[in-house]
Amino acid sequence: MQSDRINKIQHHLYSAGFANVQELAEATGASIVTIRRDLQRLEENGIVTRTHGGARLAEAAGPELAFQSRVQEHLDAKRAIGEVAYGLLQPHTTVFFDAGTTVLQLARRLRVEPLPLTIFTNGLAVAQDLVNVEGLSVNLLGGQLRNENLSMVGPYAERLLGEFWFDQLYLGTSAVRGDAQMYTLNPAEASLNRAMIARTSQAVLLADASKFGSSAPYAVAPISDIHTVITDSALDGAWKTRLADLNIDTTFVPLGRKL
Amino acid sequence: MQSDRINKIQHHLYSAGFANVQELAEATGASIVTIRRDLQRLEENGIVTRTHGGARLAEAAGPELAFQSRVQEHLDAKRAIGEVAYGLLQPHTTVFFDAGTTVLQLARRLRVEPLPLTIFTNGLAVAQDLVNVEGLSVNLLGGQLRNENLSMVGPYAERLLGEFWFDQLYLGTSAVRGDAQMYTLNPAEASLNRAMIARTSQAVLLADASKFGSSAPYAVAPISDIHTVITDSALDGAWKTRLADLNIDTTFVPLGRKL
DNA sequence: AACGGGATGATCAAATACGATCATAAAAGC
DNA sequence: GCTTTTATGATCGTATTTGATCATCCCGTT
CATH class of the missing domain: 3.40.50.1360 (Rossmann fold)
Structure with missing residues (x-):
């Protein structure tokens, strides 16, 4: 389910700093195509920065996600x-x-x-x-x-x-x-x-x-x-x-x- | 009884964080159709946030509706x-x-x-x-x-x-x-x-x-x-x-x- | 500069989820 | 006890999401 997966992607990126599409697919159990769609949407929302082959958290999202991440622990x-x-x-x-x-x-x-x-x-x-x-x-x-x-x-x-x-x-x-x-x-x-x-x-x-x-x-x-x-x-x-x-x-x- | 079920839904969502409609139907003993109606009402009241396939408790009760309305004036x-x-x-x-x-x-x-x-x-x-x-x-x-x-x-x-x-x-x-x-x-x-x-x-x-x-x-x-x-x-x-x-x-x- | 491998987004089909409508049951009011 | 109102569940048409496939683009190496 989508909402859960988006959360997992954000937390994976918060922990790992950077991940490629394959890693995120494995971490979430979704396909590579689905992960690309998710990353596209997250980029549009200013939450991640995409690179060729992967993504990292957008700088602006850092402090808020640090707090959200600790809430999730x-x-x-x-x-x-x-x-x-x-x-x-x-x-x-x-x-x-x-x-x-x-x-x-x-x-x-x-x-x-x-x-x-x-x-x-x-x-x-x-x-x-x-x-x-x-x-x-x-x-x-x-x-x-x-x-x-x-x-x-x-x-x-x-x-x-x-x-x-x-x-x-x-x-x-x-x-x-x-x-x-x-x-x-x-x-x-x-x-x-x-x-x-x-x-x-x-x-x-x-x-x-x-x-x-x-x-x-x-x-x-x-x-x-x-x-x-x-x-x-x-x-x-x-x-x-x-x-x-x-x-x-x-x-x-x-x-x-x-x- | 309806209010009992609404309570169960909220409790379930508090404990689980996120649930799909099927899980909530099982947790409450009601049908999927009824759960969707309940979620629709809970969303209208700002208590839950729905996604495709499920729901979670709404994050901070965002600023009061009247306040948001005045912001836009x-x-x-x-x-x-x-x-x-x-x-x-x-x-x-x-x-x-x-x-x-x-x-x-x-x-x-x-x-x-x-x-x-x-x-x-x-x-x-x-x-x-x-x-x-x-x-x-x-x-x-x-x-x-x-x-x-x-x-x-x-x-x-x-x-x-x-x-x-x-x-x-x-x-x-x-x-x-x-x-x-x-x-x-x-x-x-x-x-x-x-x-x-x-x-x-x-x-x-x-x-x-x-x-x-x-x-x-x-x-x-x-x-x-x-x-x-x-x-x-x-x-x-x-x-x-x-x-x-x-x-x-x-x-x-x-x-x-x-x- | 060319080439091969990997990555990308668009398109399509399948699966899943949704809300509207209708019939039935239960609850409330008189 | 009867009538009206409300709630519930089934069905169906519509919407959304997912994964596969394919053409195109990008990057690193030669």
Whole structure:
């Protein structure tokens, strides 16, 4: 089916940088003729640049596709985590959604069955998804806009946070290292995340298993600052033991099964 | 029951990301014909995006239909005004863009030829258009998000404004009445607009001729608070005289001619 | 400059999907 | 219980997508 195939082509090109028509045909299971048509259309839409025999992503499409590509990583796990997180939401409460891609899945889940909530967020994509959802009051934090993940950060955003209290915070992370601290890719984001955690009754971490044991440069906070972790059942036993030892309420979401 | 099935469809699409009509028929126990009718209705309501052979949940509930409709009104005039406004921008300055549809045309013009600017805005659509533009630092104001025009308003946003000064403000308006005051459709928007005008060295009003002499319920400020007006040459003579009498620097942009 | 191999887009046939129409069933209102 | 309205599924004509084939073009090598 066409729509799925176009997605696969974009992600293949994002990962590989360049591909020829034969590679794309193999990657998608379609014929060479079909791939050429697809590339023709993608070129018309400014998404790819064609060369003789193949294609690469158009320069202009780069930042947006980088974000879309990260959204697509571990998407099944993120959706399943989003489903469970949805079950924790309480109507008529004030909730902060950070700008992470797993939190974005929670926002998407909320669109399927809206609840009456007051939502704060520093994520442009989250705001965009929720702006027209019935029963929601959506507030943006404000601050300097980062194009890598469409989030607002900076001292301005942090100071504003200081004036609020949230019933719940739904937080993503880039990594949880062996030292049991959460890490992220940007210092301003790390600083803002600390400020968020300091302003909530219940911090909920949404992170698929691939984040545990991986690495990023900027420390956010010890995972013991988190009240609830929702991850998936692919998490290895050592981490399960670690989380239990730290008395962190953890939900392991099964994968590969239709809900 | 129909609403039950619609729910199942949405849940299935949330979990699977994309499904074809046959899969949805199997998931719901209904026929293919019924599923197509359901998808047609869901698409009309902006909940799903259909493709040949299937559907996915709609990506961000794109800007509200009414907003898109207003963007298209007087588009030639707005583009021409945006072009002239672009000529007033000074590199390495701090500029505030409000959330109006004419200001959005200025943002789009800026994408074509970027300038190194620090941009503040309370418009989600403006932020979206500018987030990936090279050389720009984009800051969002923050505040409560209105879905009518994707802008942030409220006491929170106003108070934040009080901490900044802008070299230039580019402002839209809903109406300029006979009493030479600007008017808008929402009280919080009117209040925020006053706060903007109070924090800039140069307020530039971008308004096509149709706004002059029209009406809206909430007063913003007298037009004499504005330093520069950019409108189009369709403005009638009486208004031209009025603006001259008020010593307001006004540019009348000719229409109907390709720039 | 010529040639061979590979790539391209146009055309056509086949397969799949779509929406309109109609008959039937179910639900709602009186 | 009856009538009207709404929803559902089958059928059919139309539309879209896909893959094969073919003539033409492009690129690298001699």
